Amino acid sequence: MREDGVHSLGDSGEYIWILTCVRCGRFEVNGFALAHYENRSSYGLNRNRYLLSGRARNATLDGRNLRSNDEDFDAAEQGKIPEKTVEEKIHLMLGWVVRSSTKVGQQLTPDS
Numbered sequence: 001m002r003e004d005g006v007h008s009l010g011d012s013g014e015y016i017w018i019l020t021c022v023r024c025g026r027f028e029v030n031g032f033a034l035a036h037y038e039n040r041s042s043y044g045l046n047r048n049r050y051l052l053s054g055r056a057r058n059a060t061l062d063g064r065n066l067r068s069n070d071e072d073f074d075a076a077e078q079g080k081i082p083e084k085t086v087e088e089k090i091h092l093m094l095g096w097v098v099r100s101s102t103k104v105g106q107q108l109t110p111d112s
């Protein structure tokens, strides 16, 4: 999930890591959550990590700023982050097509 990062201070003075990942995009994690994430490996977190990754990727594609905290990692670990419904997945896929398509008839691939 993590490739590189710089830190800054959040509104309440906490350390915020601004991370960039080729798969997840750009996202922020507060310092406590990042420390827990890096020092905690569990079956639940490893199994559900893709949900946090997807959340970060979708926020990046939508131009939103996503900041994850301890509760997000706890929710992932405990399987409390719901999977997208088929309808939500369709909307995400159509949004990708709209963002990626620049001219009529253009063939799109996941790398385009």
Ligand SMILES: [Zn+2]
Pocket (backbone or CB within 6 Å): 001, 002, 021, 022, 023, 024, 025, 053
């Ligand atoms: Zn990643």
